[in-house]
Amino acid sequence: MTPNLVYVVVIGVLFAAGVSMVLERSLTRVLMGMILLGNGVNLLILLGGKAGTPPIVGLGPDEEMADPLPQIMILTAIVITLGMTAFLLALAYRSWAMSGHDEVQDDVEDQRIMLLAERDEGSGTDDTDHHEAAR
Amino acid sequence: MNFLVPLPVVMPLFGAALALMMAGKPRAQRTVSLTVLTATLLVSCALLFLSTVDGPLVVAVGGWSAPLGIVLVADQLAALMLVVSSAVTLCVLVYSIGQGMADGHEETPLSVYHPTYLILTAGVTNAFLAGDLFNLYVGFEILLVASYVLLTIGGTENRIRAGSTYVVVSLLSSVVFLTAIGLIYAATGTLNLAQLVERLDALPDGLRLILQGMLLLAFGIKAAVFPLSSWLPDSYPTAPAPVTAVFAGLLTKVGVYAIIRTETLLFPGGRAAAVLLILGLLTMVIGILGAVAQSDIKRLLSFTLVSHIGYLLFGVGLTTQLGLSSAIFYVVHHITIQTTLFLAAGLIEKRGGSTALDKLGGLAKLSPVLAVLFLVPALNLAGIPPFSGFIGKLGLVQAGVADGGVLAWLLVGGGILTSLLTLYAVARVWNLAFWRTPPSSCPPRSRSLLPPLMVAPTMALVVFGVALTVVAGPLFDVSDQAASSLMERAYYVQAVFGGGAP
Numbered sequence: 074m075t076p077n078l079v080y081v082v083v084i085g086v087l088f089a090a091g092v093s094m095v096l097e098r099s100l101t102r103v104l105m106g107m108i109l110l111g112n113g114v115n116l117l118i119l120l121g122g123k124a125g126t127p128p129i130v131g132l133g134p135d136e137e138m139a140d141p142l143p144q145i146m147i148l149t150a151i152v153i154t155l156g157m158t159a160f161l162l163a164l165a166y167r168s169w170a171m172s173g174h175d176e177v178q179d180d181v182e183d184q185r186i187m188l189l190a191e192r193d194e195g196s197g198t199d200d201t202d203h204h205e206a207a208r
Numbered sequence: 209m210n211f212l213v214p215l216p217v218v219m220p221l222f223g224a225a226l227a228l229m230m231a232g233k234p235r236a237q238r239t240v241s242l243t244v245l246t247a248t249l250l251v252s253c254a255l256l257f258l259s260t261v262d263g264p265l266v267v268a269v270g271g272w273s274a275p276l277g278i279v280l281v282a283d284q285l286a287a288l289m290l291v292v293s294s295a296v297t298l299c300v301l302v303y304s305i306g307q308g309m310a311d312g313h314e315e316t317p318l319s320v321y322h323p324t325y326l327i328l329t330a331g332v333t334n335a336f337l338a339g340d341l342f343n344l345y346v347g348f349e350i351l352l353v354a355s356y357v358l359l360t361i362g363g364t365e366n367r368i369r370a371g372s373t374y375v376v377v378s379l380l381s382s383v384v385f386l387t388a389i390g391l392i393y394a395a396t397g398t399l400n401l402a403q404l405v406e407r408l409d410a411l412p413d414g415l416r417l418i419l420q421g422m423l424l425l426a427f428g429i430k431a432a433v434f435p436l437s438s439w440l441p442d443s444y445p446t447a448p449a450p451v452t453a454v455f456a457g458l459l460t461k462v463g464v465y466a467i468i469r470t471e472t473l474l475f476p477g478g479r480a481a482a483v484l485l486i487l488g489l490l491t492m493v494i495g496i497l498g499a500v501a502q503s504d505i506k507r508l509l510s511f512t513l514v515s516h517i518g519y520l521l522f523g524v525g526l527t528t529q530l531g532l533s534s535a536i537f538y539v540v541h542h543i544t545i546q547t548t549l550f551l552a553a554g555l556i557e558k559r560g561g562s563t564a565l566d567k568l569g570g571l572a573k574l575s576p577v578l579a580v581l582f583l584v585p586a587l588n589l590a591g592i593p594p595f596s597g598f599i600g601k602l603g604l605v606q607a608g609v610a611d612g613g614v615l616a617w618l619l620v621g622g623g624i625l626t627s628l629l630t631l632y633a634v635a636r637v638w639n640l641a642f643w644r645t646p647p648s649s650c651p652p653r654s655r656s657l658l659p660p661l662m663v664a665p666t667m668a669l670v671v672f673g674v675a676l677t678v679v680a681g682p683l684f685d686v687s688d689q690a691a692s693s694l695m696e697r698a699y700y701v702q703a704v705f706g707g708g709a710p
Binding site: 095100103107110111114117118120121122142143146149150153156157160161164165167168171172177178180181182 | 342346349353356357360363365368369371372373375376379380382383386387389390391393394395438441442507
């Protein structure tokens, strides 16, 4: 079975657009990227099965039936993506309500190291017994 | 006795529904979750016993036989993981109940805590029992969705910040996994693990390597393997102590389990072995260097968690039976010890008012029980004889020496170095938090003693960790048998299909 070129191009575009959106800082854009990626994957799974008549016994000859398994997997994946979209939206909304923006922020560690670098200090260990003795 | 196999998945799911219906009745919720998890533990023990005596137990879900329907397979590896994970979840549940009572439900304000916790358990057990790649994906999704809720519970600013990174990274790994599933289905026409064995072997080498790489990438993110691990130390410590403990114990290990399963069953021959070994070395060394630099106990423990995933990759990457069985033993040890340490960190937070090392001191005098509860698992993690950490590391080192290659020797060296640095990291916590005189910046201590319902499960896990040493002989036998049946792939195929593959 040779895959349909239109499908292949659409999947490629969906993946590319999704990846570039996921790299954004704003959680809403990341969410849209995730939706695009999810749709790309769904199409990719669809491409893996045979196309044909509806897979119901009695509607046509068995050999011409479409492969139902990828379609079932896509249904499951769609349900999961739906739930995740709702959760991410809630997360973005909560983030906006708490801090006025929905940007994904830096790691605590990164922030601490950047602060230390600005002040031009090393990452001091906290063995204060020695410091106190030296004083 | 095959009817036992689906129970570890079904019971927590039913329990979750029941607990959700009892929202607002904390007492009834607690009873339901405790009963369900105890029953899960008992069933898992029975499964381990049966799979050791009679070989793998297989159930075709809904009566649809193997290649058409979904199978659940409880072989020794799966059953062993089930036993450890349900024991750990039960202990952590008791701990969180104790904490909820002591804090007046500050940390678990919502009635969704118990249902979500049970769903997390169901996801973990489903991933262990899955005999089908798509079912494995569903198991991962169930546990991830539950983990998103648990991580952001309460919705404070810090948790939302850490939660966004965690959710996005996990979603990305799911997308990679799903893509790999789509490609594997397109290439072979099946997702049943036992049927894939034969069909993947028939594929061209290059294609197989790509599929293997994609699966490894997806599982590597979940297992927090080095270049893909930076999400973990940032997100885990912000959650409530019991949640962090159960995440640290179980979630990364499900990823490791998936790596072990796919590397042995679907892609044997060790084409990715060198990559696994190098990644294992980097994970070990860089992870532990991160731990040494930390000044917060929870973050430090998260880095040791990442670091010790490297040992597991070491065992898997050797692709010998000894390496594999040591890795399985090490998983059991690591789940127990890492959970115990996070629970102890929760106790430290409760007693000392903080987990930041510069705000702690003199805890050994204040609470000798707490000191013991921290010290024993800490030494165990660092691999001090006679604890199980030492035995696991010894097994891995022996497997590495037996292999004799340059990479294997490098990993042996790296493993010993990591073990020493782990000892340094936990000894630093010990010195600063327990032994030194309290600094003036110490927050005022709570007068109240530690709640017994929090101490008891921690103590139970400490004892369990020590007991791993006592039963190390039989346990190593079980993990050795599990490893040998993993290496013998026909065993798994035969268990699922009876005769040969259709």
